[in-house]
Amino acid sequence: MHPQLAADLAALPDLLETTRRQAVAHLDGLAEAPVVPARPAPEPTPLPERGTGLRDALRDFAARWQPGLSASAGPRYLGFVTGGVTPAALAGDWLTATADQNSMSSLDATGQLLERETVRWLRTLFGLSDAHDGTLVSGATMSNTVGLAIAREWLGERRGVSPAQDGVAALGPVRVLSGAAHSSAAKALSVLGLGRSALVTVPTLPDREAVDPAALERALQEADGPCVIVANAGTVNTVDFDDLPALAALRDRYGCWLHVDAAFGAFAALSPDHAHLVEGLDLADSLCIDLHKWLNVPYDSAVQFTRRRDLQARVFQNAAAYLGPLGDTPDLVHLTPENSRRLRALSTWFTLRAYGREGHREIVERCADGARALGEAVTALDGLRLLAPVRLNVVCFTLADSPTADRLAALADALAGEVFLTPTVYAGLPALRAAFSNWRTTAEDVRRIAAALEAAVRARPADQPAAVPAPTTP
Numbered sequence: 001m002h003p004q005l006a007a008d009l010a011a012l013p014d015l016l017e018t019t020r021r022q023a024v025a026h027l028d029g030l031a032e033a034p035v036v037p038a039r040p041a042p043e044p045t046p047l048p049e050r051g052t053g054l055r056d057a058l059r060d061f062a063a064r065w066q067p068g069l070s071a072s073a074g075p076r077y078l079g080f081v082t083g084g085v086t087p088a089a090l091a092g093d094w095l096t097a098t099a100d101q102n103s104m105s106s107l108d109a110t111g112q113l114l115e116r117e118t119v120r121w122l123r124t125l126f127g128l129s130d131a132h133d134g135t136l137v138s139g140a141t142m143s144n145t146v147g148l149a150i151a152r153e154w155l156g157e158r159r160g161v162s163p164a165q166d167g168v169a170a171l172g173p174v175r176v177l178s179g180a181a182h183s184s185a186a187k188a189l190s191v192l193g194l195g196r197s198a199l200v201t202v203p204t205l206p207d208r209e210a211v212d213p214a215a216l217e218r219a220l221q222e223a224d225g226p227c228v229i230v231a232n233a234g235t236v237n238t239v240d241f242d243d244l245p246a247l248a249a250l251r252d253r254y255g256c257w258l259h260v261d262a263a264f265g266a267f268a269a270l271s272p273d274h275a276h277l278v279e280g281l282d283l284a285d286s287l288c289i290d291l292h293k294w295l296n297v298p299y300d301s302a303v304q305f306t307r308r309r310d311l312q313a314r315v316f317q318n319a320a321a322y323l324g325p326l327g328d329t330p331d332l333v334h335l336t337p338e339n340s341r342r343l344r345a346l347s348t349w350f351t352l353r354a355y356g357r358e359g360h361r362e363i364v365e366r367c368a369d370g371a372r373a374l375g376e377a378v379t380a381l382d383g384l385r386l387l388a389p390v391r392l393n394v395v396c397f398t399l400a401d402s403p404t405a406d407r408l409a410a411l412a413d414a415l416a417g418e419v420f421l422t423p424t425v426y427a428g429l430p431a432l433r434a435a436f437s438n439w440r441t442t443a444e445d446v447r448r449i450a451a452a453l454e455a456a457v458r459a460r461p462a463d464q465p466a467a468v469p470a471p472t473t474p
Contacts, residue, residue, distance in 0.1 A: 027073070030071050030073060030074035031440075033074065034417040035071045035074065035417060035418060035420045036071075037067060037070065038416070039067060041068070073085055073438075073440075074438070074440060075440040075445040076420070076441070076448065077419075078419055078421055078436060079422040081435040083294055083437045083438055084296050084438040084439055088347075088350040088351045089296060089348070089351040090347075092348070092351065093298045093346070096342055096343050099343065102341065102342070103115060104338070106331050107323075111345075114345055114349060115345035117349070118349045118352070119134040121352050122348070123305070126267075126269050126278075126289065127269045127275075128287075128305060131307050132306065133305065133312075134303050135304055135312075135336055136291075136301060136302070136303050138300040138341075139290060139302045140182070140184060140261070140289075140302050141184040141187060143263075144259070145337075146286075146316075146336055146337075147306065148194075148228065148230075148259060149192055150308055151285070151286060152194060153312075155226055155257070157311070162314065163193075164314050167193075168192070168194060171194075173198075173224070175198060175227045175228070176199045177202050177220070177229050177230070178201065178202065178211065178229065178232070179201070179203070180209040180211070180232055180237075181199060181261070182236060202215050202219050207427075209232070209240035210240045210242050211231070213243055213247065216229070216250060217254075220250060226256060226257070227254070228259060229250070229256050229257065229258050232260075232265070233260050233265040233266060233277070233281060234264055234277075236424070236433075237424050237431075238394060238396050239264075239265060240391065241265060241268075241278065244260065244284070245280040248283035251283075260281065260284040261288045262288060263290040264437060266281060266287075267293075267295075269281065270357065270361040271361060271364050271365050273368075274392055285306065286306040286307075286308075287304065287306070288302070288304055289302060293437050294364060294367070294437045295348065295360065296351065296438065300344070301348060313330040313334045316335050316336055316337065317334045318339060363439045366442070367437055367438070368436070370436045370442075370443065370445070371392065371436045373450075374395045375390035377446075377450035381457065384397050384453065385399070387427065387429065393435060394434065394435045394436070395433070395434040395436075397434075398426075398429050398431040403429055403430050405430040408423055408430045411460075414456040415453065418448065418449065419453075434449070
């Protein structure tokens with residue numbers, strides 16, 4: 001054994017304790033650390049010919065890289081839709097690396113069995129029936145890709161061909177209909193060979209991101225052959241929800257495949273006050289739910305569900321003598337593009353086992369309360385304008401006057417030390433989004449964010465148009 005490896009192995013307990021202390025110091029500082037530090041990138045260094053061991057690597061990381069990391073696991077990182085890591089999920093992730101399992105085959109079955117239990121728990125958490133089978137994947141993009149790959153094979157079944165066997169050209173033209181599809185849907189269609197142009201945008205309801213069912217029916221009537229519907233259970237900008245029962249009825253009437261992107265909107269099912277938003281979720285033929293968002297497990301983790309596990313295995317089956325059988329319950333290796341991956345189910349298992357439905361319901365409801373409170377603060381603040389109702393956990397707003405992309409970017413930059421927001425465009429207007437999905441976020445964080453917004457709007461440079469009047473006190 002290389003002497004430095006041998007030395008690190010001999011000192012491993014002490015080195016892991018040093019790592020633990022460094023990790024705890026990082027976590028302890030999340031509440032007060034700059035959310036996005038203003039720090040230049042470190043100068044690159046060459047690959048060392050001779051390493052100096054883990055202890056030196058820890059020091060180098062702490063000095064050069066760790067200070068520039070964002071507080072994305074902290075309570076005021078509201079960009080994208082980003083969760084943190086619950087204590088139980090963190091423990092599960094440490095043990096995932098410790099065990100270092102590739103649990104894709106029943107020939108080495110324990111990890112695969114743990115994943116199957118975890119998926120059953122998730123199915124229960126989201127109120128899905130036993131008709132849905134699920135598998136863990138890396139994120140919502142891969143979950144959407146797997147779901148649309150199954151839909152592609154279903155289209156082939158309807159046309160008497162198998163794209164998995166014969167190639168996508170055997171399908172002919174394909175139409176994928178959606179009101180406000182997430183960008184990952186177009187990316188998935190590109191990867192699957194169906195093409196981005198297969199995605200047809202259907203009109204939405206007035207002042208909404210939800211698809212207009214009447215417009216969707218007209219598009220189905222005009223279609224030449226079966227279509228795929230991509231429904232939204234929680235759009236990115238405004239967390240709008242399609243009428244899933246109505247879309248399922250259109251699916252049944254016109255013979256379509258219904259894929260539902262519920263990356264974070266599915267978590268509405270955990271809250272009695274919001275569960276109506278996802279009525280009909282179980283009616284989907286395939287379903288995308290992200291876990292490193294509102295379940296607060298580490299990147300990367302999501303789950304996909306489908307009613308047609310047989311078609312899924314037809315797409316992703318991998319024939320090799322050293323792999324497990326296909327059978328009625330296919331090994332995980334036959335269900336996603338990956339032949340190998342870490343046991344990402346373990347962190348999910350830990351957080352579900354540790355906190356149960358009740359604990360995760362509390363996170364969802366606290367985040368929803370925080371979003372509602374920030375929406376009220378935005379409404380009360382002169383100089384800002386709320387662009388859509390706060391339906392669940394996202395606040396979409398803009399400047400009340402001259403809302404250009406540059407001015408919104410300047411506002412976001414002014415806030416970056418205290419809160420991280422991401423830019424968007426809604427109804428043709430540049431805007432900012434605040435997405436609440438972190439288990440650490442409290443009402444005090446919302447007050448801090450509102451105060452930072454007020455200070456940033458007051459401090460707008462004088463050369464920007466239309467000076468903002470001082471806000472009234474709520």
